[in-house]
Amino acid sequence: MNGLDATAPEEARRDRKRRRTRDALIDAALELFEAKGYEHTAVHEITDAVDVAERTFFRYFASKEDVALHFVRREIDDFTTALAARPQQECAGVAVRRAFRTSLERLLADSYEINGEPRSLVVVRLIDSTPALLAASLRYTHENSDQAVRVLADREGVDPETDRRPWLLITIYAAVLVLVHREWRVVGRADTDELVGVFDAYADEIGPTVSGDWSTTPQATKRSEAHGLHGAARASRDPDPPTR
Amino acid sequence: MNGLDATAPEEARRDRKRRRTRDALIDAALELFEAKGYEHTAVHEITDAVDVAERTFFRYFASKEDVALHFVRREIDDFTTALAARPQQECAGVAVRRAFRTSLERLLADSYEINGEPRSLVVVRLIDSTPALLAASLRYTHENSDQAVRVLADREGVDPETDRRPWLLITIYAAVLVLVHREWRVVGRADTDELVGVFDAYADEIGPTVSGDWSTTPQATKRSEAHGLHGAARASRDPDPPTR
DNA sequence: TGCATTTAGTCATACTCTGTCATTATACTG
DNA sequence: CAGTATAATGACAGAGTATGACTAAATGCA
Structure with a gap:
């Protein structure tokens, strides 16, 4: 310049x-x-x-929200960076999971304190307990998932416009992170091992389905051939039986 | 009274x-x-x-947001009602999936029009394209997932305080609904079959892992013996190999 | 009819956020 | 060193959202 x-x-x-x-x-x-x-x-x-x-x-x-969301932004940026840095041979699910974990760990590593409490905990609690901040933080996460989806789709060589899997994967883990924050607030400490454990517990629950390797297996399709997922919409179409 | x-x-x-x-x-x-x-x-x-x-x-x-969120509220209430009405013999994943689909269908069934367009589409587009409304709607969904979790946990006879599965299941499908809304906006029509198809495509992608039948497994919770949940939890706690 | 409660309108005000212009601090030039 | 350009800040005005306090009217009840 x-x-x-x-x-x-x-x-x-x-x-x-x-x-x-x-x-x-x-x-x-x-x-x-x-x-x-x-x-x-x-x-x-x-x-x-x-x-x-x-x-x-x-x-x-x-805005006033903006100053409080400073840390949320950092966490999300950290995630995107971490995802881009994952080794190529990892399958999508593992890479996303590890990248999210990395960003969580980095957030927890913040050692500054406010009134004798870790700043990360203060911020998480603040956001979680303030409707306006909660809304803004959810929105920010939502809006920035586009970027993460692009990174992931690039990495896997799929087209985010037609392939729903990157959207689903990113969205699910973003939601998991919200759940972890929730438990974090309940726990009331910023214990890295403990919270990464919580994250892993959720991630384990999700299991291999979504996390499968896209490049080779038609994984999403346990009950039919269509892995393109566009076509995958088809057969499932289970008619909804009457409620009672 | x-x-x-x-x-x-x-x-x-x-x-x-x-x-x-x-x-x-x-x-x-x-x-x-x-x-x-x-x-x-x-x-x-x-x-x-x-x-x-x-x-x-x-x-x-x-608030000003409140008037626009009227329909979001209805959709969410519809979901909770639909979930409570699902037959007992359905396993959690299926019940949640069907309940979400029901609420989506009901939203789509709204036949009122605004300027010749279905009101539901107008509202979805309005929310999706207005940061303040998007934030408020995400927050509303988030805040009301507690209620849905309670209903689900009751139904399955598990304790939502210690069991993470109902939280994860509700949260994932709530996220899916956001993705459906996104595609809905892109599609630009309120075609029930088409959008339910999109929902089903996402749901199929999630697959059986999270949707498994809980009734047989004891409440997982403490990650000490993360047994259950579908054995997928297996060797969790994978140490994160260096990024490069 | 008289009294209490509820509902709506008026007025005043706090707070967030934006536009505009003047003022100061700082950087570059001859 | 003076002079000028540029960026940062301050000071002020104003729109818009939202709330509290008070008042007027409608309504329910005796």
Whole structure:
């Protein structure tokens, strides 16, 4: 774009300053949210704590939700990165499962604390217990699954427009992650082994069907030949017997 | 609560009036949303169309989102009802699958039209294309899965506090429904056969693993002896080999 | 008819978020 | 060093959603 000679260090300095402001806003916001609750914290209270104008907050974050979703975003980005980095020989199901586990582990590895509690736990609890944040986080996950689906489809050499399997696989594991967060909140600790265990328990439950190797086996089709899944819609079509 | 003798007709009349106002607000809202988009429709425009005060709107609906989510709520309630009505001898997976299909069919059966298009399609498209509504609808689904889980767990005689299978099953099918809505929007029609076919295709893909018959297996839960669930759980806890 | 309860309307207000313009800090140029 | 461009911030105004408090009217009941 531009020369990285003389101007670069200065730009870096400005970046650092921006980052400081940004981090300060995040920290102040989380502490206030934790102390008073998300809904009962006004944006001007956050900006007062950092001593910037309220308008500045909205220059750093698109919304009040946005600042709390910072970590959700990171977790999802981590997942996509991890998925792209899985070795090619792994079949889709295993790669997705391992990538999700990696992102969960990375989230748990965050060692910062807020009021003596791991920040990850504080954030998960905050999101889970605040309707507006829960909604925003589910939406964010949903919207970004497209990207993960593309990565997965690329990797497996299938077309996400016509093949439903990548959508299903990503969606299922995203849902599992929500369930893990739920249990995490109940557990009330950020014990990596324990929570990865919970994740594995769910993943084991899903079993081999969805996780099968797409490239070779017509796995999805235990009861017919159609593996293209478009055709797979057909035969199953079990007529719904009357409810009673 | 009270006598249903003399007062009943009056109460009924008041109820009808309330319902008329409410329905008028919903209709006006959907038409405006469809015409100008959700975000570009102000609440006072809706209330102007029905000729009530803006404040009145918020007496009928908790929020602007709420009025658009009316149909999502109905779909979810339909599901829970349908699940409770499934015959006992069906195994969990089949019952859940059929109940979801029933609620989908019922949604599709809505024959009202808005601007010559089926209302169900209009609403699905509206929700899917409006971030705020998408978020709210995902949240609503999430929050109400608790109830469905309880119904399912009751039915199967398992404890939802310790058994993860009902959570997983409900969550997976809820996610599938979102995927169906997605394709529905792409299809651009409200063709029952076609969309039920899409649902079945996803459901077939999930296969028997999660849908297994629980009645024979003891409640799994503690991963100590992760026996059960279909033996698929086998050698869980696979150590994650290095990414590269 | 008189009294209580419920429902709707009015007014006031808090909060989120956006647009705009002035002000300051910082970087580059001669 | 002065002068200028650019980016960041502040200050202010305003729209829109949502809530609380109070008032007026309708309704149910004595």
